[in-house]
Amino acid sequence: MKIFNHLEFIRRPIYATILVFLVVITVMILSAGSGEFPLSPLNVVSALFGYGDGFNQTILIDFRLPRIVLALFVGMSLAVSGAILQGITKNPLASPDLIGVTAGASFAVVLFLTLFSDENNSLTVSIQWLPLFAFLGATITALVVFLLSWKNGIAPFRLLLIGIAVAAFMQAGTTIWILLGPIYQASQATIWTTGSIYGANWSQVSVLIPWAILLIAISLLLRRQMNILELGDDIATGVGSRVQRNRVLLLLVSTGLTGIAVAFAGGIGFVGLLAPHIARRIVGPKFQSMVLFSAGIGALLVLIADWIGRVAFAPIEVPAGVWTAAVGAPYFIFLLITQRKKGGA
């Protein structure tokens, strides 16, 4: 891209990463300021630091901020999860959605909605349990996929094929439940599977943040093992890497990240697929240099998608999952056709 040729420093991953997170912060402030009661960026910042009037603070801190912070961490988790998975499998189509994690969570949610509803379509248990159900669905499905693909270790390609198969199976199960249930539940389930962070609150955020930070930190610690794995099993074994142990460890981190993200945000798709590709095209394919950058891109995708979903058709909320691809795909296609190949893509 031409403008990057002029700004050569941006190719240094460290500067690029700093830049992308500055953009993330800007988008967060702008997004926090817009809505039914618009606030100027200055008001937003001063309210955040405890100045400004109480009304602004209530709107900002109780309503908008939990949502924005949730979007930030959901986006980062999904992107890192996708970066790990694409690296391990060496397949550009790999993403957390593909190997059944999201499908498992969707199935659990649809099950939850049908099992705990009475005739009037109101829930008989608190909606607070929904994230736990979704997380369990995601984790159990991931474990089933691992077990089924285990045969003297996990071969990445077998993992992908079996993951796709299990995903199809879970989707079939979801469709059956949806068709059997009333149309109201079908539309609830559709909203959930599309992915939305509507109604986020601080207690959700406080559960999500520690796990997201922990898992992302682990994946950063494992960056060398990740690079060695990308060279292929033979070389990795040859240089003394414990291939299977590292691979399983990284897979657990990746599915854990997807699990916590879908638990709170539903099946927000394409972030795990697109963000790592965008990152590779800009800062190159090395895992340690692209993983944080792609986390930033993922956060941007979800933040912008949620922002548009909140504001564009107000007062109707459009789930963020609708916009992630609408924002990310055109930019990705632009990169695809304008850029020369930078290493693997």
Added chain:
Amino acid sequence: MLHTNTTRGWGIVIGTTLILLLMSASLVYGYTNTTWIDAYLALFDPTTSNKHLIIRDVRLPRALIAAFVGACLGVSGAIMQSITRNPLSSPSILGINAGASFFVVVGVVFLSVQSLQSYMWLSFAGATFAFLLVFILSSTGREGLTPLKLTLAGSAITALFTSFTQGLLVLNETALDQVLFWLAGSVANRPLELLFHALPYIIVALLIVFFRAKELNVLSIGDDVAVGLGQRTAWIKFTFGTCAVVLAGSAVAVAGPIGFVGIIIPHLIRSLVGLDHRWILPYSALGGAALLLIADIGSRYVLMPQELPVGVMTALIGVPFFIFVARRKLGI
């Protein structure tokens, strides 16, 4: 498993016989009790009795549609995996199903389209539009058309159309109610005319790919070598891509988006007959037809008297079998 051309040839004969048997079984088994004799009489000496009407007007179209749609999906999946050189490709990865679904949902939401006939033309238009978009986008730029760019552009376009479709459905509950069954994919209650509209295109595309299957073998040794051998790889990709779109587009136009057949059948077939596309393509046609026929018969029995969408049933039947094969053989 089948190593010589003689056994592979016999396999085709046996497979075709199996398909005919499955189609007959599809006429006989279902909610209304009928016998094989009823089916025979209904075809060759029809009366206006209820049973004969059901066999001729309900089950015969179903059997034919399931067989042809399955064959189309199997063959187009095999072609897609070959031209993108990615074993995870399927018709849905080049945006075909997503484009078709998007056009149909737009038709339902904005144009109040209701007949299956118009769904058919809309989805065919959507499939073609999506593929052309993918093809043009992936051939633009300095590197030209590489398998990787085709795959990535395909998944980006798929993502885009899927999200538009979801957005429209989230905003419009009535439309969701109306198209939910179409979106799950089904071969039931489709008039035979739908298939007849698509049949000429299907047959031409099948003939072209069967007779030129050798060129796909050249493609699988890699673009550089293929160009070195004097092959026009972009042209081969375009021809086969177009045929695959015609096949997958017809399938989605007639039966709605049915996933999974296009991705697993080529894998199962490759583990059976090896890597020669002259055999992979016809076997994929038979395999796809068989899977869809079996799934369709099964879908009548799971929730009797209600029926499951066949797309759900292909997954329920195909997945356990596929996992078994994927675990046993890795040399795919």
